[in-house]
Amino acid sequence: MKYLLFTLFFVFFMSCKESNKATTLNTQESSAELAMQHPGKELMETNCYSCHNPNTKQGGRIAPPMIAVKEHYKKDSTTKEEFIQDIIAWTKKPSVEISKMPGAVRRFGVMPYLPYPEKDIAAIADYMFTHDIDEPEWFEDHRKQEHKREDSPQQSVEEIGLSYAIATKQILGKNLMGAIQKKGTLGALEFCNIQAYPLTDSMATVHNAKIKRVSDKPRNLSNKANAQELEYIESFKTAVANNSDIKPIIKEEGSTVNFYYPITTNAMCLQCHGSEKEVSPETYKALKNLYPADKALGYAENEVRGIWSIQFNSED
Ligand code: HEC
Numbered sequence: 001m002k003y004l005l006f007t008l009f010f011v012f013f014m015s016c017k018e019s020n021k022a023t024t025l026n027t028q029e030s031s032a033e034l035a036m037q038h039p040g041k042e043l044m045e046t047n048c049y050s051c052h053n054p055n056t057k058q059g060g061r062i063a064p065p066m067i068a069v070k071e072h073y074k075k076d077s078t079t080k081e082e083f084i085q086d087i088i089a090w091t092k093k094p095s096v097e098i099s100k101m102p103g104a105v106r107r108f109g110v111m112p113y114l115p116y117p118e119k120d121i122a123a124i125a126d127y128m129f130t131h132d133i134d135e136p137e138w139f140e141d142h143r144k145q146e147h148k149r150e151d152s153p154q155q156s157v158e159e160i161g162l163s164y165a166i167a168t169k170q171i172l173g174k175n176l177m178g179a180i181q182k183k184g185t186l187g188a189l190e191f192c193n194i195q196a197y198p199l200t201d202s203m204a205t206v207h208n209a210k211i212k213r214v215s216d217k218p219r220n221l222s223n224k225a226n227a228q229e230l231e232y233i234e235s236f237k238t239a240v241a242n243n244s245d246i247k248p249i250i251k252e253e254g255s256t257v258n259f260y261y262p263i264t265t266n267a268m269c270l271q272c273h274g275s276e277k278e279v280s281p282e283t284y285k286a287l288k289n290l291y292p293a294d295k296a297l298g299y300a301e302n303e304v305r306g307i308w309s310i311q312f313n314s315e316d
């Protein structure tokens, strides 16, 4: 009941905040009990944490944690109304032009547009502005480093390589997920077969880099790893199996940088790369038709499916 009343009050406040600022609910001053029930918290965790989760390890992130977003949007002089409007404007039309986080765009690609109701975003932004939000352990170090980087904006070759790998992975992942949702696994398979390559190619053009996805157990024979890459795959397998920190392998020759980073499986991949339990008979049949020599089956979660093998020029 209390929750319902609060929600009603909140919705009321949202709908009239434009016309009458005096009704603004200052959650910072409200009781701790009320704060715990702020509807923006749950909305944020369900809608935004799939990408902005503070608990994702640094290497596996696909977006900055929410605390980083907050710190780029809330400066000392920012009012709550401005903050809310800025977050709404962003989610309505994410674009490079209005980004306040160009580094994040470079690293992760622009946030995809998702049709959120404006009142949900307003509630989320209100919560973000008025509450401390979860901060990952590594964030304090990152904050210090970012200050250092502002003095010397040079990106390291490791950062450049990672940004290519992560941006490409994001585009592929987003398109694959979209295709599975729209057309089912079988339909997505066709999409993968035809589209996977042009997609990585278009990323490569953007970054003026050569981006390859190679494997020791390739499905498509043109993705077969060479002897050198096979060696790196083995060392990544050991690192993943031992749960140690995954660091990219970087080989430089003059200004040419060769960058290698593992591609690991998650549950979603197993529909097409798992064992009989996960791969449906129809998918299996279609795979055998398209790729008679397919070796890319029988994987479990969190295994090295292959690597990104990326070459770029550090002086470009
Ligand atoms: C599918 C993944 C995904 C989801 C879901 C998502 N975001 Fe993002 N978001 C990103 C990525 C990637 C970036 C970093 C790149 C960028 O800034 O565009 C980002 C950046 C942002 C930024 C900073 C934009 C800038 O560059 O100035 C804001 C603000 C933001 N997100 C708000 C939200 C809110 C609020 C939600 C939930 C309602 C949300 N995001 C859900 C992926 C996501």
Ligand code: HEC
Binding pocket: 176, 180, 185, 186, 188, 189, 192, 193, 194, 196, 197, 213, 214, 215, 217, 218, 219, 220, 221, 223, 263, 264, 265, 266, 268, 269, 270, 271, 272, 273, 296, 305, 306, 307
């Ligand atoms: C809908 C089915 C499907 C799903 C889901 C899927 N893949 Fe694939 N995957 C394919 C197909 C088909 C190819 C071959 C693409 C080609 O012809 O280039 C492929 C190729 C690859 C390759 C290139 C090396 C090779 O074997 O040819 C890698 C690496 C890869 N997938 C990793 C993944 C990972 C990691 C996931 C989960 C995040 C995933 N895949 C999910 C169907 C799928």
